[in-house]
Amino acid sequence: MNKKQKTHTPLFEIFIRSKRGLDHKHVGSLHAEDAEQALEYARDCYTRRSEGVSIWVVNSKDIVASQEEDAASFYDPMEDKPYRHATHYVLPDAIKNM
Amino acid sequence: MTEKHNNLINHVIALGDDSMILGQRLSEWCYHAPFLEEDLALANVALDFIGRAQMFYEYASQLEQGKRSADQIAFLRDTRDYRNLLIMELPIGDFAFTMARQFMVDAYNNLYLQQLAKSSDKTLAAIAAKAIKETDYHLRRSQEWVLRLGDGTDESHRRIQKAFDELWGYSAELFAMSEYESALLSKQISVDRSALSAEWKTLVTDTLNQATVKIPSDEWQVTGGREGIHTEHHGHMLAEMQYLQRTYPGVEW
Numbered sequence: 001m002n003k004k005q006k007t008h009t010p011l012f013e014i015f016i017r018s019k020r021g022l023d024h025k026h027v028g029s030l031h032a033e034d035a036e037q038a039l040e041y042a043r044d045c046y047t048r049r050s051e052g053v054s055i056w057v058v059n060s061k062d063i064v065a066s067q068e069e070d071a072a073s074f075y076d077p078m079e080d081k082p083y084r085h086a087t088h089y090v091l092p093d094a095i096k097n098m
Numbered sequence: 099m100t101e102k103h104n105n106l107i108n109h110v111i112a113l114g115d116d117s118m119i120l121g122q123r124l125s126e127w128c129y130h131a132p133f134l135e136e137d138l139a140l141a142n143v144a145l146d147f148i149g150r151a152q153m154f155y156e157y158a159s160q161l162e163q164g165k166r167s168a169d170q171i172a173f174l175r176d177t178r179d180y181r182n183l184l185i186m187e188l189p190i191g192d193f194a195f196t197m198a199r200q201f202m203v204d205a206y207n208n209l210y211l212q213q214l215a216k217s218s219d220k221t222l223a224a225i226a227a228k229a230i231k232e233t234d235y236h237l238r239r240s241q242e243w244v245l246r247l248g249d250g251t252d253e254s255h256r257r258i259q260k261a262f263d264e265l266w267g268y269s270a271e272l273f274a275m276s277e278y279e280s281a282l283l284s285k286q287i288s289v290d291r292s293a294l295s296a297e298w299k300t301l302v303t304d305t306l307n308q309a310t311v312k313i314p315s316d317e318w319q320v321t322g323g324r325e326g327i328h329t330e331h332h333g334h335m336l337a338e339m340q341y342l343q344r345t346y347p348g349v350e351w
Contacts, residue, residue, distance in 0.1 A: 008133075009133075030135050031133065031134075031135060032135065033246065035146075036242070037242070040139070040242075041136075043235075043351040044138050044139040044142045045135060045138050045139075048138075048142060053209060074156060
């Protein structure tokens with residue numbers, strides 16, 4: 001019982017929405033006992049300088065990531081298909097955050 | 099200066115002292131908390147209290163027509179001139195003790211500030227209104243920790259139970275009115291703290307029950323903080339807190 005705790009509590013990925021209308025962006029990760037505590041620590045670690053209006057926390061183990069060795073089949077085929085890019089549209093100046 | 103004015107100054111300084119002393123105690127965890135996230139969270143709460151103390155001291159300084167600055171009020175008074183409630187000055191103990199104290203104080207502040215926000219004194223009401231939001235969050239955190247520790251492992255349960263047993267005798271003072279506060283009641287400047295006791299007990303008892311912590315018995319109680327009679331810990335704490343201003347008077351950040 002008195003043994004020092006050797007293992008960390010679960011890891012959570014933190015996403016913050018900095019302004020209404022913008023997307024939540026990944027800002028980092030932290031350890032917490034559960035999602036509720038992760039939300040509170042995210043508030044204290046990542047929004048103390050008014051960085052956000054909304055927080056998402058996601059258990060890191062629930063994230064499925066693509067692998068480096070899949071890069072050839074995943075991304076390379078897209079490189080020679082410029083017609084899929086919307087690069088010819090001109091964005092009005094008033095539209096930001098695109 | 100009229101007596102009423104002196105009562106108000108004493109009252110404002112006492113409120114500043116509650117925040118200053120607890121803020122200083124919490125800041126002792128900075129860099130020593132059980133893990134990084136909690137370290138940041140505790141330091142945040144400490145800063146909330148120190149910020150609150152600054153607002154009260156600035157107002158007291160203004161009421162004194164600038165005789166002393168806020169810094170001088172904080173850093174150049176001795177123990178007997180400090181008017182904080184005793185529970186604020188107790189050493190941080192272990193993490194369970196810190197959280198048990200915090201929960202008792204947050205539950206009290208939650209009720210107290212709602213009343214202070216209705217004060218006929220516009221400045222006190224404004225400070226209270228600002229502090230309520232912070233306290234909502236503090237209470238959410240400390241209440242959750244009491245539940246986690248109480249209903250956690252055998253060791254965490256033993257520690258949080260011991261903490262409440264040691265702290266319980268300081269709870270009566272939260273609701274014991276000082277003379278200068280009572281004198282300000284009729285003008286609705288101060289808050290009748292004695293009227294908050296029942297609601298506080300309900301809130302705290304509910305949480306302790308849920309956390310499987312036994313409610314300590316009311317065997318003993320101490321008061322005296324509001325009159326400047328403190329525990330032995332207060333002076334040691336001031337020695338550290340005031341060291342810089344006393345060694346380099348007037349030094350600024």
